[in-house]
Amino acid sequence: MEFKLEAHRIVSISLGKIYSARGQRGGLKLHKNLLVSLVLRSARQVYLSEPGCPPEPPHAACGPPEEEPPPCTTVWAAGEPPPPPQDEAARGGPRLPGADCEGPRSRRCCCGCSCCCAAGGGEANPADCATAGAAAPPPPHCPRKRSAGERGQAGSPVKKPRREVEDPPPPPPGEQEDMDTGNVASLISIFGSSFSGLLSKEPKGRRRAPLDGSETAPAEAAAEPGQICCDEPVLRTLNPWSTAIVAF
Amino acid sequence: YRGAGGGGGSNDFQWCFSQVKGAIDEDVAEADIISTVEFNYSGDLLATGDKGGRVVIFQREQENKSRPHSRGEYNVYSTFQSHEPEFDYLKSLEIEEKINKIRWLPQQNAAHFLLSTNDKTIKLWKISERDKRAEGYNLKDEDGRLRDPFRITALRVPILKPMDLMVEASPRRIFANAHTYHINSISVNSDHETYLSADDLRINLWHLEITDRSFNIVDIKPANMEELTEVITAAEFHPHHCNVFVYSSSKGTIRLCDMRSSALCDRHSKFFEEPEDPSSRSFFSEIISSISDVKFSHSGRYMMTRDYLSVKVWDLNMENRPIETYQVHEYLRSKLCSLYENDCIFDKFECCWNGSDSAIMTGSYNNFFRMFDRNTRRDITLEASRESSKPRAILKPRKVCTGGKRKKDEISVDSLDFNKKILHTAWHPVENIIAVAATNNLYIFQDKIN
Numbered sequence: 001m002e003f004k005l006e007a008h009r010i011v012s013i014s015l016g017k018i019y020s021a022r023g024q025r026g027g028l029k030l031h032k033n034l035l036v037s038l039v040l041r042s043a044r045q046v047y048l049s050e051p052g053c054p055p056e057p058p059h060a061a062c063g064p065p066e067e068e069p070p071p072c073t074t075v076w077a078a079g080e081p082p083p084p085p086q087d088e089a090a091r092g093g094p095r096l097p098g099a100d101c102e103g104p105r106s107r108r109c110c111c112g113c114s115c116c117c118a119a120g121g122g123e124a125n126p127a128d129c130a131t132a133g134a135a136a137p138p139p140p141h142c143p144r145k146r147s148a149g150e151r152g153q154a155g156s157p158v159k160k161p162r163r164e165v166e167d168p169p170p171p172p173p174g175e176q177e178d179m180d181t182g183n184v185a186s187l188i189s190i191f192g193s194s195f196s197g198l199l200s201k202e203p204k205g206r207r208r209a210p211l212d213g214s215e216t217a218p219a220e221a222a223a224e225p226g227q228i229c230c231d232e233p234v235l236r237t238l239n240p241w242s243t244a245i246v247a248f
Numbered sequence: 249y250r251g252a253g254g255g256g257g258s259n260d261f262q263w264c265f266s267q268v269k270g271a272i273d274e275d276v277a278e279a280d281i282i283s284t285v286e287f288n289y290s291g292d293l294l295a296t297g298d299k300g301g302r303v304v305i306f307q308r309e310q311e312n313k314s315r316p317h318s319r320g321e322y323n324v325y326s327t328f329q330s331h332e333p334e335f336d337y338l339k340s341l342e343i344e345e346k347i348n349k350i351r352w353l354p355q356q357n358a359a360h361f362l363l364s365t366n367d368k369t370i371k372l373w374k375i376s377e378r379d380k381r382a383e384g385y386n387l388k389d390e391d392g393r394l395r396d397p398f399r400i401t402a403l404r405v406p407i408l409k410p411m412d413l414m415v416e417a418s419p420r421r422i423f424a425n426a427h428t429y430h431i432n433s434i435s436v437n438s439d440h441e442t443y444l445s446a447d448d449l450r451i452n453l454w455h456l457e458i459t460d461r462s463f464n465i466v467d468i469k470p471a472n473m474e475e476l477t478e479v480i481t482a483a484e485f486h487p488h489h490c491n492v493f494v495y496s497s498s499k500g501t502i503r504l505c506d507m508r509s510s511a512l513c514d515r516h517s518k519f520f521e522e523p524e525d526p527s528s529r530s531f532f533s534e535i536i537s538s539i540s541d542v543k544f545s546h547s548g549r550y551m552m553t554r555d556y557l558s559v560k561v562w563d564l565n566m567e568n569r570p571i572e573t574y575q576v577h578e579y580l581r582s583k584l585c586s587l588y589e590n591d592c593i594f595d596k597f598e599c600c601w602n603g604s605d606s607a608i609m610t611g612s613y614n615n616f617f618r619m620f621d622r623n624t625r626r627d628i629t630l631e632a633s634r635e636s637s638k639p640r641a642i643l644k645p646r647k648v649c650t651g652g653k654r655k656k657d658e659i660s661v662d663s664l665d666f667n668k669k670i671l672h673t674a675w676h677p678v679e680n681i682i683a684v685a686a687t688n689n690l691y692i693f694q695d696k697i698n
Contacts, residue, residue: 026342030429031430031479033499035498042531
């Protein structure tokens with residue numbers, strides 16, 4: 001139980017770091033945020049696997065089904081309007097891809113989702129996101145003598161994550177361990193609601209936090225009320241790295 | 249004179265305070281925080297970069313027989329603004345002016361050259377002296393005002409006259425727009441013509457004369473960013489083999505690459521990794537295994553890596569484990585959660601070799617820095633503080649009390665000041681002179697003069 005509390009605390013701290021990294025001068029620090037997301041993932045695993053977990057919610061509310069198609073980065077071209085987040089949350093909807101966005105982002109995200117842009121204070125809009133996604137500054141003439149298709153070899157970093165993903169730690173009974181895909185919308189809605197829900201210790205019956213936020217979280221007025229859950233279903237479905245990437 | 253690199257190593261003699269540079273104010277301006285320190289190849293010049301984008305170069309004074317004790321003090325030689333804050337309008341983010349690294353070029357003529365880099369742009373600076381000035385121009389007078397041509401009745405040849413020494417720094421090359429992610433390293437090649445720059449996911453090779461193109465030699469960006477599990481944290485060229493370089497990762501691994509084997513070095517020639525000790529696994533194992541610095545030894549036979557709690561020396565011929573491991577501040581292992589909370593766990597400590605590769609040095613908290621003698625296996629903890637800053641005062645070894653009864657002069661772990669961190673240190677290439685950056689102050693220590 002002690003581990004569970006510590007894990008919960010670490011999850012909160014980690015999410016706080018990811019959130020505050022958005023306004024940092026100099027842009028997103030990829031290295032630091034990668035490390036934070038790794039800690040977040042470890043803590044989440046411990047939190048979910050510790051005894052004392054509430055019973056499994058039905059799969060429909062939880063994560064996307066196992067046979068979810070592979071990452072759909074190519075599907076999500078910049079400029080396409082994003083789906084409304086609430087619907088997706090209910091269905092465990094499509095993944096917002098990490099959209100191959102060059103470079104660190106502070107306020108904009110390239111995934112075209114107005115929700116996380118809005119979470120940044122409501123100043124961005126889908127048009128901004130679209131532009132950001134479409135126009136990475138052209139690099140100088142960097143000759144590369146092979147296509148992106150020929151990648152890596154055994155031991156190269158690209159292959160390693162695949163192996164990790166394919167052999168995840170044995171999931172707790174009934175849990176579908178789906179590290180690759182996740183329900184982004186709930187995390188985004190958490191950001192949008194200034195963390196009041198996440199940091200709360202109230203039981204999971206509570207589905208909405210007051211919009212003004214009763215905790216001392218930063219006062220980002222959420223355009224998106226969203227669903228505020230610090231509870232099991234959300235933590236189960238979080239894919240910290242993808243959501244962190246996508247949120248940026 | 250005591251030979252190159254300090255004879256028996258760091259503990260056969262004592263370290264003395266020599267100089268401290270920087271404001272004494274308790275209130276430190278963020279722009280004044282030193283972010284990199286580097287001696288040049290001869291050790292006569294010492295460069296620092298700060299968060300405000302400035303570079304300050306100190307020059308060692310010639311030894312003066314009338315003042316034998318001054319023994320080559322470092323005084324300001326040149327100060328210039330290397331980088332300014334920029335704004336990337338396309339991505340709507342600010343590019344910090346903080347100098348991440350300075351690397352000197354080997355000296356080829358009277359001028360000195362160095363590379364300085366911030367997150368996105370590398371610049372080649374020429375630092376040259378001017379001690380003569382031409383006088384006696386025909387078309388302008390001494391103030392520079394143009395003379396009335398009708399009043400010129402005779403021509404004269406301008407002559408060179410001595411003037412007060414002026415040191416000028418001018419940017420000779422600007423290498424921009426080649427890095428999408430934040431540059432963490434630059435390294436000059438032993439061919440003296442090329443250098444590499446590394447960001448989180450890519451390493452580029454440049455020619456010093458060519459600014460409009462660079463060659464990408466390593467790219468670890470996955471096709472799908474969601475699969476990203478590691479980033480490049482440091483990179484360096486081998487000191488002698490111009491085709492070899494290494495890069496370290498956030499997973500605690502080092503890859504050695506040979507540019508002769510293929511144009512793109514995504515395949516490594518050697519892969520250095522120490523198996524993880526399963527008993528020490530924690531939430532933070534991954535973070536503390538991330539390598540913050542990698543440095544080849546001067547000999548080129550070894551390399552040293554710094555992770556959060558230790559320094560490791562690797563033999564380039566042995567990939568499966570380091571040959572030496574030195575604990576820098578093992579007492580922090582039980583505090584990792586707090587250090588994660590206050591962000592200290594992300595601090596990137598550097599490390600350095602002495603000239604003879606017999607000793608290594610790295611920084612810690614509370615303005616402590618540590619030295620390890622590789623031969624005697626002795627280690628010492630010293631402090632850079634104003635209190636021990638009397639001229640030629642011998643530095644007293646410090647000790648951290650890790651538990652039980654605290655002895656006199658020991659400091660307990662909980663009393664350590666984590667805001668006083670020594671991330672950047674440099675060792676003179678030949679002599680036992682070290683430069684230690686403590687926030688906004690630069691301390692210079694030398695070995696005791698017998």
